[in-house]
Amino acid sequence: MQEKIIYEKFERERADSYLASIYKDYSRSYFQKLMDRQRVFVNDKIVPASRKLKRGDIITVEFEKEEKLHIKPEKIKIDIVYEDDDIVVVNKQSGIVVHPSYGHPSGTLLNALMGHSAGKYNPYLVHRLDKDTSGVIIFAKNEKAKISISKQLQKRVVKKIYYAAVKGIIAESRGIIKAPLGRSPQNRKIMSVNPLAKKTAITEFKVIERKGDYTLLKVRIITGRTHQIRSHMKYIKHPVIGDRQYGGSETIGAKRCERQMLHAYNITFIHPSTLKTVKFTAQLPNDMKEIVSSTK
DSSP: OEEEEEOOOSSOEEHHHHHHHHSTTSOHHHHHHHHHTTOEEETTEEOOTTOEEOTTOEEEEEOOOOOOOOOOOOOOOOEEEEEOSSEEEEEEOTTOOSSOBTTBSSSSHHHHHHHHHTTSOOOEEOSOOOTTOEEEEEEESSHHHHHHHHHHHHTTOOEEEEEEEEESOOOSSEEEEEOOBEEOSSOTTSEEOOTTOOBOOEEEEEEEEEETTEEEEEEEESSOOTTHHHHHHHHTTOOBTTOGGGTOOSEETTEEOSSOOEEEEEEEEEOTTTOOEEEEEOOOOHHHHTTOSOOO
């Protein structure tokens, strides 16, 4: 598959670094290997990975077909919201990890999708949800779809809406949080707003209802940083309820919350083949329905 890009930045940047920043599901080393195999061209010329790009350069990338993931298929029940030849949309339950990693070699959503596909396709991960966050998540079924959705995410075309129950009463009816995020200097496992944070993060929220000692929010993330909603809510002193890692209370009245009350409600993007805008919704799970009297 071939892709063409025009370099529009004024500052110069290495070709391999730039391509890795555009195609976030591919590593810098992947593009270095493509360049070694003469599969990347700048202005129709073969270039090394260290080539510094300048404004107006035309970059041509010939992507190589990736090898199939070595992920064991497993019979795990999953809620398929929608599926066609290009994408599969899942309503993820809380408590399941999205992809295998150190400490979670199996039992993940990708293992479940490998079992669901029965070898007919190879699911590609294009974005993530935290283990204890429920809701809608997209997987691509081919490289064309993977690249299309990855580009949309990078250009902030994808619209993601969440529901969150947060501690305390938020007085404002709506708000925007613009605060950069980075690894916390005190705890590298969490993200925080701190003097060393450099990644732009923008979160919009709207109050749906205020009940007792908590507020139900509809949240839209403009950027897609790790733990963005969780860390931004802690930053404004209204952490997500049940989110022990970020200081959220574990109870609502007499009800104990076993996980963070955060749900990816719907997602809107351009379909990679039809080029039509599509929207998929994952209904609230029972543990959040119990604390929500209405969703608007």
